[in-house]
Amino acid sequence: YKNFVYDDGLVYLVEGGRNLLCIPDAIIAGRKAKEVVIDEGHSLLAHLGPKKTLAYLREFVWWK
Structure with a gap:
C-alpha cells in the first residue's frame, strides 16, 4: 500500500x-462516518451548499 x-x-x-x-x-x-464528515464540513463552511462542501472536503479527506 x-x-x-x-x-x-x-x-x-x-x-x-x-x-x-x-x-x-x-x-x-x-x-x-462519511455522513458525519460531510455534515461537519457543511457546518464549518457556513452552509454553502453541497457542491462547495464536497469540493472543500476533497482537499482534505478520501473515502472509497
Whole structure:
C-alpha cells in the first residue's frame, strides 16, 4: 500500500503531494462516518451548499 501512510493513529492517502485523511466505512452513533464528515464540513463552511462542501472536503479527506 505504497500510496498510504499511517501517522499518529490515522491513515492517509498520499495523492498529488497531499495527505488526505482516509474516512473508514464505519458507523458512528448510528450514522456512516462519511455522513458525519460531510455534515461537519457543511457546518464549518457556513452552509454553502453541497457542491462547495464536497469540493472543500476533497482537499482534505478520501473515502472509497
